[in-house]
Amino acid sequence: MALFGFFSKEKKENLDKGLEKTKDSFFAKLGRAVVGKATVDEEVLDELENVLVSSDVGVETTVKIIRRIEERVARDKYMGTDELDRILREEIAGLLASNNTVDVADDFALPASIKPYVIMVVGVNGVGKTTTIGKLAAQFHKRGKQVVLGAGDTFRAAAVDQLKLWGDRVGVPVISHGMNTDPSAVAYDAVKKATDMGADVVIIDTAGRLHTKVNLMNELTKIKRVMQKVTPDAPHEVLLVLDGSTGQNAFIQATEFTKATEVSALAITKLDGTAKGGVVIGISDQFKIPVKYIGVGEKIEDLQTFNKMEFVDSFFKK
Numbered sequence: 001m002a003l004f005g006f007f008s009k010e011k012k013e014n015l016d017k018g019l020e021k022t023k024d025s026f027f028a029k030l031g032r033a034v035v036g037k038a039t040v041d042e043e044v045l046d047e048l049e050n051v052l053v054s055s056d057v058g059v060e061t062t063v064k065i066i067r068r069i070e071e072r073v074a075r076d077k078y079m080g081t082d083e084l085d086r087i088l089r090e091e092i093a094g095l096l097a098s099n100n101t102v103d104v105a106d107d108f109a110l111p112a113s114i115k116p117y118v119i120m121v122v123g124v125n126g127v128g129k130t131t132t133i134g135k136l137a138a139q140f141h142k143r144g145k146q147v148v149l150g151a152g153d154t155f156r157a158a159a160v161d162q163l164k165l166w167g168d169r170v171g172v173p174v175i176s177h178g179m180n181t182d183p184s185a186v187a188y189d190a191v192k193k194a195t196d197m198g199a200d201v202v203i204i205d206t207a208g209r210l211h212t213k214v215n216l217m218n219e220l221t222k223i224k225r226v227m228q229k230v231t232p233d234a235p236h237e238v239l240l241v242l243d244g245s246t247g248q249n250a251f252i253q254a255t256e257f258t259k260a261t262e263v264s265a266l267a268i269t270k271l272d273g274t275a276k277g278g279v280v281i282g283i284s285d286q287f288k289i290p291v292k293y294i295g296v297g298e299k300i301e302d303l304q305t306f307n308k309m310e311f312v313d314s315f316f317k318k
Contacts, residue, residue, distance in 0.1 A: 021272070048066065056277075096311075114233075124208040137170045148194040148203075149163055151174055156179070188229065242266060251279070258287060
């Protein structure tokens, strides 16, 4: 597939490298599934189903992909196993295109009509939530945007300190009341500060506890309500951060958080250290929430805006 103009060579190389473990694992399994087979028959489809499920694509999405391939086999009558890579590539690209994951034509663009643009970031502890916020702040700041951060994960001293470090590193203000303070008060002050200084974007961290959905729901609802005293339509985006290396556990987290709040975008991190990158395909398909960012490495620029066609291209690149 041709690279889009905005998709730089360096970014593409980082994406290719970040998906290496997933790709190598997937094609090793696929190779074993079709060894000695000339045509795509029922046995090959059964093996393919196992390959997709074990690559963390997810059962529901796997069933869809297999059904699509079965329809093509029935239609074409004969299909060689040598064509399987191309067909899989086309069907996965088609699946991603059919949900509401939209390719971002301008990296880290913000709506011109909304200022400040309020992003509330949710996700369990350990998924890379605070690091993702720091990298987002760096990417926006690099593009000349004024950024304010809100240290709303007040239940972990490490989260507050880490966000302050990111603020110092990037050169953006961080609103913090310290540990064990009211997160909604932090969110209020962060949005107020952003509004008063005419900032472009404010990013609010939140606590990553999932011990009871009711508490989580109440807390996130309160944060929203308090922010709306400053900006009536805040937050403009609820970004759920998921750790791609946890595979099926990421599906469980997505299920819980989409019940607790209205998630409008996803960031899937740590794809470079895992063979479970197939989780991006399954989560994108099942939740019908746009995958907006993916993390394919440690560096700031390794947090990329998600482009489904380039993702599929890297996934199937030999």
